[in-house]
Amino acid sequence: MKKYSIIILSLIAMTILHSCSDEDNNLDLGKIPETTFKTDKESYTIGETVYLFDNTPDEDNIESYYWHFGIEGSGSYSIDKNTSITYTRPGTYIVKLTVTNKEGGYKTSEKEIVIDRVNEPPVADFILSPTVSVIGSIVTFTDKSEDDGTIVSWLWEFGDGATSNEQNAEHVYSHGGFVKVKLTVTDDKGLINSREKTILVRSSLTPGVLEILWTKTFETSSKLRSVSPAVGDNGNIYVTSNGLKLYSYSPDGTQSWMFDLNKSGAVGNQESSPAVDTDGTIYVGVGQGTGSTNAYLYAINPDGSQKWEYLIGVGARVAYTSPVITADGNIAIGNRGSGGSLRVVDRNKNQQWSTTPSGGVGGGLAADKSGNIYSGSTGTYGFASSKDGKVSTNYLGSGYSANGTSPAIDENGNIYMGLNNGSIGTLVSYNDQGNKNWEFATTGSISQGGPAIGADGTIYIGSTGGKLYAVSKGGSQKWSYTNPYDITCVPAIDSDGYIHITDEGGYYTILDASGTMKQQVKLGSKIWSSPVISDYGIIYITVEDGDACKLVAIDFGVKGPANSSWAQRGQNARRTFLQK
Numbered sequence: 001m002k003k004y005s006i007i008i009l010s011l012i013a014m015t016i017l018h019s020c021s022d023e024d025n026n027l028d029l030g031k032i033p034e035t036t037f038k039t040d041k042e043s044y045t046i047g048e049t050v051y052l053f054d055n056t057p058d059e060d061n062i063e064s065y066y067w068h069f070g071i072e073g074s075g076s077y078s079i080d081k082n083t084s085i086t087y088t089r090p091g092t093y094i095v096k097l098t099v100t101n102k103e104g105g106y107k108t109s110e111k112e113i114v115i116d117r118v119n120e121p122p123v124a125d126f127i128l129s130p131t132v133s134v135i136g137s138i139v140t141f142t143d144k145s146e147d148d149g150t151i152v153s154w155l156w157e158f159g160d161g162a163t164s165n166e167q168n169a170e171h172v173y174s175h176g177g178f179v180k181v182k183l184t185v186t187d188d189k190g191l192i193n194s195r196e197k198t199i200l201v202r203s204s205l206t207p208g209v210l211e212i213l214w215t216k217t218f219e220t221s222s223k224l225r226s227v228s229p230a231v232g233d234n235g236n237i238y239v240t241s242n243g244l245k246l247y248s249y250s251p252d253g254t255q256s257w258m259f260d261l262n263k264s265g266a267v268g269n270q271e272s273s274p275a276v277d278t279d280g281t282i283y284v285g286v287g288q289g290t291g292s293t294n295a296y297l298y299a300i301n302p303d304g305s306q307k308w309e310y311l312i313g314v315g316a317r318v319a320y321t322s323p324v325i326t327a328d329g330n331i332a333i334g335n336r337g338s339g340g341s342l343r344v345v346d347r348n349k350n351q352q353w354s355t356t357p358s359g360g361v362g363g364g365l366a367a368d369k370s371g372n373i374y375s376g377s378t379g380t381y382g383f384a385s386s387k388d389g390k391v392s393t394n395y396l397g398s399g400y401s402a403n404g405t406s407p408a409i410d411e412n413g414n415i416y417m418g419l420n421n422g423s424i425g426t427l428v429s430y431n432d433q434g435n436k437n438w439e440f441a442t443t444g445s446i447s448q449g450g451p452a453i454g455a456d457g458t459i460y461i462g463s464t465g466g467k468l469y470a471v472s473k474g475g476s477q478k479w480s481y482t483n484p485y486d487i488t489c490v491p492a493i494d495s496d497g498y499i500h501i502t503d504e505g506g507y508y509t510i511l512d513a514s515g516t517m518k519q520q521v522k523l524g525s526k527i528w529s530s531p532v533i534s535d536y537g538i539i540y541i542t543v544e545d546g547d548a549c550k551l552v553a554i555d556f557g558v559k560g561p562a563n564s565s566w567a568q569r570g571q572n573a574r575r576t577f578l579q580k
Contacts, residue, residue: 035099035109045118051084066098087115122147122187124195132537132559141169147187155184173201178251198235200536207557210519214253219243219549225271226448228530229540231573232276241549257304261286273322276574285318297333308349319362320404325576326367334361353389364406368579376402376417406450408566409579418446425463438475448488453566462487479515489530490569493562502527530569533561
């Protein structure tokens, strides 16, 4: 009996198992969809919309769609048949589409989406050596261009009809004169950019011989305050005066154009000098606001047309301060008067930040490579501002003031300011934390000028009473030179170590590195202008001659400014006031 029971139970179990197997085999999930999808194109950059299209067959039997975009958080998925996604960061993203049919069958397909950075045009740049050449000698051109991708081609145009497609090139000129050299670069995405510089090719080079090349009268009834010329990489010279006009002159003295700075109603003396960007844009402030009149910052294209106009403020005064072009390409401008402020805008005039230091800004500005901006101001305290606008007021001691002077910054980040302690001038050195390194007293006050730095680190500064001082890096006097008239300029040091100064008697004077006068010539009735030494070696000065305002071009046989951290007003011929 026991034996038959076991057989019956086994048969029952086999029947049950067979029944279950038949149910599984009869489950119908329909035809599993062969999931596919496509995009609207093959490549994308940040901010572009990626459009995703379902391409699965048998649409009538599809119950649902589920997209995952390869990111986390909000916006990481979609349940639409066709959808889109915009990525804000570069990278490779895995997009997945899961399609489910009405019977519950599903399948997933995936695709890599590569998001590139937005391609920026290359930044064309180059250096040439020497900047002053002699007919028949070799000039070396070295590419310094940068790109977010890869630069794939170069075109050098040497200005005499010759060209080269090498990355770095050499050329020999057979004729003399001012020559414009142009480099055009193309990146791997096809974007193009160019940079132009001027080279002076001479028949011979005789250092130490002064020659006035030309004098141009650009105003017949006006005055010059403490404004100085700027020289662009294209070789053009930019000057302004109380006539509230900006003039452009070519290296041979031909006037290129004139721009009206009071076109929107700016009034008063012109106390802001121009600054020139690497793309040739000229920036200049204008306006001594009184009551309801305005002050402006202008951006002017190299051809003299207006790029944009930025309203600084009603009642603002742009006083003894010029635009600064910072390391990240922004433009800083100061003002005093109603709510005197420091404002920073980008190259498209979008304001980045604004701050209101005590006393406003009534003196020159200078920026270091980290984005900090320094000024002596004209109040009791000077200031330093970080790149986000935070102000520190420990850069001038109580009782010191800066009468429209311009700072200088050396290669170690030390800041030099010409200040006044009562009626006595003081050259003060601060480190980049605002701690005083040393100070050096002058016999007269320091007005509208400021320091310049020679190749060996010597600091030069002038004062009223006609004194020019050479001060060591440690703050001790090396020598002084006595001039008959007040020195209210920033000295300029050339490639041979000569020091160039102007004075309020209208004289232009050149001293050697020991303080001995080598040349002196009277150019007009008064000079507040600081000399500018162009990269091609010609010196330019604006002078008052009675009621006339003149631009003078001078050759002294030098190759350019000194190879130092701050060789002249604004650090370079473009007057950017940016640490080297």
